[in-house]
Amino acid sequence: MALPLIRLTILRVLVLGAALAFASAAQALDFRLALPPNAEDLRGSIRGAMLSATAAEDPDAAPQDIIAAAQADYRRIMSALYEEGYFGPEVSIRIDGREAATLSPFEAPARIATLEVEVTPGPRFRFGRAEIAPLPPGVSPRESFRTGERARLSVMRGAARGGITAWRDIGHAKAELSEQRIVAMQPERRLNADLRLAPGPRLRFGRLLVSGAETVSAKRIRKIAGLPEGSVFDPEDLDRAVARLRRTGTFSSVAVTEADTPSPDGTLDVTVQLQENPPRRFGFGAELSSEEGGTVSAYWLHRNLLGGAERFRVGAEISGIGTGTKDDGEDYLVEFRFRRPAVIDSDTDFFAGAGFEVIDDPLFESDKGQILAGLIHTFGDEFEASASLGYRYASTRDDLGSRDFSQIILPVTAKLDRRDDFLDPARGYYLNVETMPFAGLNGTESGLRLTADARAYRALGEDDRVVLAGRLQFGSVMGPDITEVMPEDLFYLGGGGTVRGQDYQSLGVTLPGGEEVGGRSFLALSAEVRAKLRGAFGVVGFYDLGYVSDESFPDGGSANQAGAGIGLRYNTGIGPIRVDLAVPTTGPKAGEDIFFYIGIGQAF
Known part of the structure; x- marks a missing residue:
C-alpha cells in the first residue's frame, strides 16, 4: 500500500521543482543598453566597463548588489567614454524605471525586473x-x-x-x-x-637596506645587487639589481622600494624586500625514443650552501635504457656543480664542477672524468660568457683499440638567448658558441674543438598559430689527426639531437683500414613548421639533414643522412609534451623504419 504514496510524493517534488524553475525564469533580469546609431562601435567598451551588466547575468545577485553596481557604473561609463575622446556624455541608468542614482541599496525592492542603460556619448573631442x-x-x-x-x-x-x-x-x-x-x-x-x-633635485643612490632575508647575509645581498652607492640615481640600476638577485635562484620574490624623502646629503636610500626559496630542492626528468631508449635523470640542489646564495647541485642520469642492441648499452653520468655569485663584481660568478661518465655508444665505449673551475660573466638578461680551466681523462675502446687520454682544457663559451620562451619559443633567436683549446698530456696532440648551435623562430598569423623554426649546428676539431682525438670529441649523426629518423649516432666516417669512428667535423640543419590546433593541441612537420667529415670542415663529398616526420604537441602551460614520429629519407632503410621520440618542450 506504500507504492501510491511514494508515487504521489515524487509527483509533488516534480511539480514543486517545475514551479521553482518557472519562478526563477520569471525573475530573470531584463538588461538593455541603448546607444545612438552612430555610437554602436562603443558598445563593447561601455559594456565591458559596467559592473551592473555582469551582476544582471548572475542569477544569485541580490537587488542590493545590482543597485550598488549600477550606481558605480556612472563613473565607470564616463571613464570609458573619456578614454575614447568623448567629454560631454549623458548617462542614464534606470532600475525598474527609476534612476539608479536616486535609489538606496538599504531600501532595495525584493526583486528587480528591468535594468535599462541609455548613453549619449556626444561629440568626440x-x-x-x-x-x-x-x-x-x-x-x-x-x-x-x-x-x-x-x-x-x-x-x-x-x-x-x-x-x-x-x-x-x-x-x-x-x-x-x-x-x-x-x-x-x-x-x-x-x-x-x-x-x-x-622634477625635484638630482639625487644619488644612498644605502641599500635589506628586508626579509633570513639565511643570506645582508653583506652578500648588497654585493650581488651591485647598486652603485654614491652614483647618480638611474632606474636601470634598480632593474639590474633586481635581475641579479633573481638570477641566483635563492629568492622567490625580489622587490625594491625607494625612500619617500631624500637624505639631507642628496642621497636616496633603497630598500630591497626579499623572500627566500626553500634552501633544498629535488627534481627528476624522463625522455623516451624508440632508437635511443629511455633517459631518466634526477638532481639535488642546495640554493644557499654557505650563506652567500651559493648553489650546489648533484645530478645523475642514466640514458640508453632498453635499446635492446648489443652495440648500444646504457650510459651513466654523475656530476657536481658549485656556483658562487658576485665574486669579482656583481655580474661575475665563480663556478666549479666535476663529472664522471660511463659511455656505451654504438661506435665506442669510454670511461671518463673531468674537473674544472672558472668564471661566468653576465651581460644583461640575454648574453653571458664563461671561461674555465680544467683537466680531463678518458679510457676508451673503439675500432682503433683501447686507448687512454688526458688533457688540460680551456673551455670558453658565449651564449646569446633572445627567445620569447625557453620551452616553446615563437619569436627570437638563440646562439651558443664554445671553443675549447686543449693541451694533450697523453694519447693526443694539442688542438682546438669548436661547436656552434644557432636557432631562429618566426611567428605567422593571428595568435602565433603558425611558427617557423630553424636550427643550424656545426662542430670541428682542429689540430690532432682523427686517430688521436678522444672518441667523445668526435662527431656522430643520427637521433633526436641531430637527425631524427636515423639510428642513434649511426653515421660517422670510415677510415682507409675499415675502422668506423666519428668525424672531425659536422654540419646539421633542422627545419620545423609548428601549427596550433584547437585547445591545447598542436602539430609539427619537420625535416633534418646532416653532414659529417673526416676533415676539419665538411665539404661536398662528406657523408650525409636525412630524416623527416610529423609530431604532436600538447601544451601543459609550463611547456608542451612532445611526441614525434620520423622516418629516414636517405639510406638503405629510407621510408621503411619509423622512430618515435617523447619529451617535454620543443625539439629545439
Missing part, C-alpha cells in the same frame, strides 16, 4: 592646447599628445608618465606631476590640457 612642461633638454612630448590629435585620457596619462620617466632617467628620482589643468571646450569640441611637472 580633439586636443586644442596640449602642453607638458618642464621636460629635460632634448625630450619632446609623444606625438599623440599634440594639437589636433584625438583627446584620450590614456594619452594624457602616458604623456605625464613619459615626462616623469625622462626626468628619472637623468637622476631626478622624485619627479612628479604637480599640477594639471584640463578644460573641455564644448562648442569647439576641443580639450585643452596643461600638465606641469616638478
